[in-house]
Amino acid sequence: METYSIGDLSRATGxxxxxIRFYEAEGLLPTASxxxxxxxxxxxxxxxxxxxxxxxxxxxFGMEDIRELLRLADAAPEAPCEGAxxxxxxxxAAVRERLARLRSxxxxxxxxxxxxxxxxxxxxxxxxxxxxxxxxxxxxxxxxPDR
Amino acid sequence: METYSIGDLSRATGxxxxxIRFYEAEGLLPTASxxxxxxxxxxxxxxxxxxxxxxxxxxxFGMEDIRELLRLADAAPEAPCEGAxxxxxxxxAAVRERLARLRSxxxxxxxxxxxxxxxxxxxxxxxxxxxxxxxxxxxxxxxxPDR
DNA sequence: TATGGGACTTCCAGTGACTGGAGGTTCAAG
DNA sequence: CTTGAACCTCCAGTCACTGGAAGTCCCATA
Numbered sequence: 001m002e003t004y005s006i007g008d009l010s011r012a013t014g015x016x017x018x019x020i021r022f023y024e025a026e027g028l029l030p031t032a033s034x035x036x037x038x039x040x041x042x043x044x045x046x047x048x049x050x051x052x053x054x055x056x057x058x059x060x061f062g063m064e065d066i067r068e069l070l071r072l073a074d075a076a077p078e079a080p081c082e083g084a085x086x087x088x089x090x091x092x093a094a095v096r097e098r099l100a101r102l103r104s105x106x107x108x109x110x111x112x113x114x115x116x117x118x119x120x121x122x123x124x125x126x127x128x129x130x131x132x133x134x135x136x137x138x139x140x141x142x143x144x145p146d147r
Numbered sequence: 148m149e150t151y152s153i154g155d156l157s158r159a160t161g162x163x164x165x166x167i168r169f170y171e172a173e174g175l176l177p178t179a180s181x182x183x184x185x186x187x188x189x190x191x192x193x194x195x196x197x198x199x200x201x202x203x204x205x206x207x208f209g210m211e212d213i214r215e216l217l218r219l220a221d222a223a224p225e226a227p228c229e230g231a232x233x234x235x236x237x238x239x240a241a242v243r244e245r246l247a248r249l250r251s252x253x254x255x256x257x258x259x260x261x262x263x264x265x266x267x268x269x270x271x272x273x274x275x276x277x278x279x280x281x282x283x284x285x286x287x288x289x290x291x292p293d294r
Numbered sequence: 295t296a297t298g299g300g301a302c303t304t305c306c307a308g309t310g311a312c313t314g315g316a317g318g319t320t321c322a323a324g
Numbered sequence: 325c326t327t328g329a330a331c332c333t334c335c336a337g338t339c340a341c342t343g344g345a346a347g348t349c350c351c352a353t354a
Contacts, residue, residue, distance in 0.1 A: 035350085039348095081272065092256040096253060099246070102246050106242050109206065113236050128202075182321085184319075184332090187331085209311085
């Protein structure tokens, strides 16, 4: 059976070796077997699972969600998959919320960057920020937790 | 002159007392004077500055950017404000990048949540994630650093 | 078989922007 | 004067890694 070092796995998936070790410590990847000297040894199953994790992360799922998705993926194929669906829907809703906030941020930032080569006295950027102290901000949409 | 406790400031701005202390420790807010017993005492200038910081945070500026914006806001009114403009433009560009990534995430999440009440064997969510291990993901847009 | 150097190991601290808790002190109303 | 809410400091935890230090292993070449 073909085996891989942590470096092979890293090059194959684009996930750094430190991050792979981190995933193992967090229980997302099963513990690898070791050489006599203590180096980690992986196989195809690890490669697939790491790909799964990487893609889920790219889609913005948190580690708790990924843990759950992995549990579901490992479950019997006839098991119902409402769980996975629910996680994805919940995440989609969160993404849409962030989109809405970001769009409103974009609009306000566009408005404030009309200041060109002015002086601080007439700077829109400083002005908008300063006036906020007195509650002149029209759009409260971007008030939630960001990023 | 009217003075405020940290609680007054917190209620007035919606910023938690712990966060206000944190801003002081980070140098965003000037150190408050104290009562004989050691409680912080604020004035209007603090209130304004905290409003400035809060709004900048809501707009997604990082603390380093805010430090710079505060420096600029405190500068002589005749000083040029290219700096503030540059920060805002840079941030706008970052926001637009995040928007693009989020839109592509939204699209892929939409595609994968078509799975309703199926079984794991035919679950789109699990499937999409699993296949990613073999590189079948069409859209690489959401590969960058997210959130 | 020896050696050199790149890949690997563990452990720990740092990131950003807070948040929460423990354990103790101060303030202001009654 | 008493009570209890608000305040104080210090420290650890959050999330998903990342980087460094100090040491060990593996393997290709000589």
